[in-house]
Amino acid sequence: MDKGMSILVVDDFPTMRRIVRSLLKELGFTNVEEAEDGQEALGKLKGGDFEFVVSDWNMPNLDGLEMLKQIRADEAMKALPVLMVTAEAKKENIVAAAQAGANGYIVKPFTAATLEEKLNKIFEKLGK
Amino acid sequence: MSGEARQVAAHEGAHGDDLVVRIGQLTRMLRESMRELGLDKEVEKAAEAIPDARARLNYVASMTEQAADRALNAVDRAQPLQNEIESRAESLDQQWQTWFENPMELDQARQLVTDTRGYLAAVPEMARETSKELLEIMMAQDFQDLTGQVIKKMMEVILEVENQLLQVLLESVPEGDEREALKQRMEDRNAADTRKREEASLVNGPQLTAEGEGIVSNQDQVDDLLDELGF
Numbered sequence: 001m002d003k004g005m006s007i008l009v010v011d012d013f014p015t016m017r018r019i020v021r022s023l024l025k026e027l028g029f030t031n032v033e034e035a036e037d038g039q040e041a042l043g044k045l046k047g048g049d050f051e052f053v054v055s056d057w058n059m060p061n062l063d064g065l066e067m068l069k070q071i072r073a074d075e076a077m078k079a080l081p082v083l084m085v086t087a088e089a090k091k092e093n094i095v096a097a098a099q100a101g102a103n104g105y106i107v108k109p110f111t112a113a114t115l116e117e118k119l120n121k122i123f124e125k126l127g128k
Numbered sequence: 129m130s131g132e133a134r135q136v137a138a139h140e141g142a143h144g145d146d147l148v149v150r151i152g153q154l155t156r157m158l159r160e161s162m163r164e165l166g167l168d169k170e171v172e173k174a175a176e177a178i179p180d181a182r183a184r185l186n187y188v189a190s191m192t193e194q195a196a197d198r199a200l201n202a203v204d205r206a207q208p209l210q211n212e213i214e215s216r217a218e219s220l221d222q223q224w225q226t227w228f229e230n231p232m233e234l235d236q237a238r239q240l241v242t243d244t245r246g247y248l249a250a251v252p253e254m255a256r257e258t259s260k261e262l263l264e265i266m267m268a269q270d271f272q273d274l275t276g277q278v279i280k281k282m283m284e285v286i287l288e289v290e291n292q293l294l295q296v297l298l299e300s301v302p303e304g305d306e307r308e309a310l311k312q313r314m315e316d317r318n319a320a321d322t323r324k325r326e327e328a329s330l331v332n333g334p335q336l337t338a339e340g341e342g343i344v345s346n347q348d349q350v351d352d353l354l355d356e357l358g359f
Contacts, residue, residue: 013273087334098359
């Protein structure tokens, strides 16, 4: 796994963005950018060369699920791995995210170990 | 009790009974007219929102308490480590200072070298432990996101209750300036509140309790569900 890969962290709460960014740094990923909702994220994704997305679900303007659907519908971005990190803890949420093409699902509150495990699992599957 | 006092009490009793009857009649009248206007439903809705609001406040209170405990416990564990790093370094530095001022026999110097090496070897482990506690303090801050979502939801509930109560108030004041002013207030508020109602059943925020139909309570259950689904 390339620790220099560029990662976009999407969450409407600045505290959570800082936490996720620090955890990623702790795991060795330092090339991290942030967006505060799905809309801003899509703009950044279209303009930049991102290789991984960590996203919240419940956000204003454009939520995480809608953003995921739009990523999967976009020819240039459809293969982009997306890890959902969200407080939404209903079974139908997890099913909907999986069906929309999420590569992983972490329910908040989560631990550093969980984030590491899911990242490893996703890259293992992708063969990176 | 004197005869006179008894008389007064009896009189007050009769007067009181009369009052109770009249209050009863008024209450019945109020209830009936409220039902006619459909306002009892509005009040009912407002009242129903209260237990939900209480559960949310409870969640916020317990999450913030947990976070504070987590952070303080981490500090309690990290402080002795930091103190040990500091005091052992100071002590060794002091001994080296003495040695340089007055170089002693080789044997004593050898002991100092051994102690110093032992210290240098121990520092990284203690520093790692401290870093772990710092990470713990950072992770404890995740309550801000979770309680923030719950508080936002609560503000919607409060707005809803306020609307319902204002509606009741509006219907119960007679036509006139006061009623017009109230009406205006409600319209202004509704216009100002342009936030889109989040009716989508998939956006609920944190679950207040881990129990309940269709709710996963931890990461293992999420993973199991995804496995079941073949993802």
